[in-house]
Amino acid sequence: MLRRSAGGESVEQIQPDLTIPTGKRKGHHPSVASMYRALTEHAKREAYPEAVEQARADFAADRTSAVPEPRPATSDRASL
Template sequence: MTSWSGALSAAMAEAERENIRESTLEGLETAARKGKNPSVASVYRALAEYEKRQRYPGAVEEAHADFAALADGVPEPRSANADPATR
């Protein structure tokens, strides 16, 4: 039973990788039609980010919540048009 489930998992992972590859290539074709040429580095970055989200699904939400908690204590920047007397 273990080898069967392992083979099934491997086949599903391979199918998912192929789907990601096809989607990436379609996205590159669409970008080229729109006159945009993403770099190879940006494609690798996007794929790496996808892999991270798959491995650590809650990490992004936790990071956003932590950032929001930190940002609550940070004052807003002053407007450039503010009255100098109130500075």
């Protein structure tokens, strides 16, 4: 899709030639909206590669951090 769109073809021209390979919509064509979203995400990754890497690092750190323990119950709820 990237190569063809860079060559001047519109998303509407490319869409009938693409097929979804896996999942619930396997064998169907992707929607034009999905293709535009994919192109937008690609453009963001190309424009801000350091932000993508930072987001991945933050996500990995969040996944490995321990889950916080619940707060102990208080005997006097009225004081809250």
